[in-house]
Amino acid sequence: MGACIDWNAYIIVMASASSSSSASAIKAGVLVMLDELHPSSPFFTNGASLRLTGRLQEFSVETAIAVIVDGGATFRIDTQNLRDIHFRIDSLYQFIGELLIQPGLQPHQAILQARVGRNVDGMDMHLYRKSLQLRRQFEAKYMGTQST
Amino acid sequence: MAGGRSMWEWGLDPMCLSHVKLLSFDLLSLQKPNTRGGSEPFWRKGRPVRKVEMVGVVVSRERKDKFLKFELDDGSGCVPCILWLNHMTNRYYPKTDQLQMESMAAMALKQAEQVQLGRLVRVQGRITLYNKQLQITVSSAVVEKDPNAEILHWMECIRLAVRCYDMSAPLPPSHNLSDAGRKRS
Helix, strand or coil, X not given: CCCCECHHHHHHHHHHHHHXXXXXXXXXXXXXXXXXXXXXXXXXXXXXXXXXXXXEEEECCCCCEEXXXXXXXXXXXXXXXXXXXXXXXXXXXXXXXXXXXXXXXXHHHCEEEEEEEEECCCCCHHHHHHHHHHHHHHHHHHCCCECC | CECCECHHHHCXXXXXXXXXXXXXXXXXXXXXXXXCCCCCCEEECCEEECXXXXXXXXXXXXXCCCEEEEEEECCCCEEEEEEECCCCCXXXXXCCCHHHHHHHHHHHHHHHHHXXXXXXXXXXXXXXXXCCEEEEEEEEEEECCCCHHHHHHHHHHHHHHHHHHCCCCXXXXXXXXXHHHHHHC
């Protein structure tokens, strides 16, 4: 479980696995850490379905835009489609939605259009990060996309 | 006969009898049975799977009179689930024990109320086909309050896949007995 992963191949296979095998029209939100979401990252694609986790830094009631932070990186979340969720600064939240990168705007202005959100206070983020690495290696190995 | 093994052999495989813990991508890539009618199980690497357990976030929910249909997303796929709520009217349920049937119906209704968008839910159930697509017919749906439960489930899935599900099935008792007999003689 110590080999590196071909991220582009991994993402293509995970996307096809989540859409072709089931009758679901909903794409699975690929688990991504905030510090992995930079413009050169294979996850940074317009329309990509992602699941992001972070501590709430800001929330605007007027625009329904939340800013979450984790591992020194921040990301904006559009929460206008969410119901029954109460935002509290410094609490941990997890969102599933689609990445929106509008042409002409700076990469840091990308936003996640959330369709599902939940409070995950109590989640061990260090354990989450480590487990996610193990899980990706397992998935890549299982699906034969692991590179040496 | 399925997967080169007789029903006598795969029917005694522990994987056929237990709730197999799988991640969505693994569950959705199970090999479908060759025959219709529900007697034959699904297959994973040559081993039978009938019942599964998975943990995921509810990303869609459709409530009808007779059932609740929802989808669970664990990051590697979305798995359709159906929770039947028609225990009292469906003729396929045995009518032998009215009290038991009422309590099952009440429990299913309670579980249906708890399954809401955005909640982390652990389901156990049978794998079935609907419109040639795989789904879980839910026997139990529990909302997980601890967000770390999902992480633990991932680790269990990985450990079980590597240490158990990927291994070849243990031989049925008849093989062991005949081996022992041969050794004695």
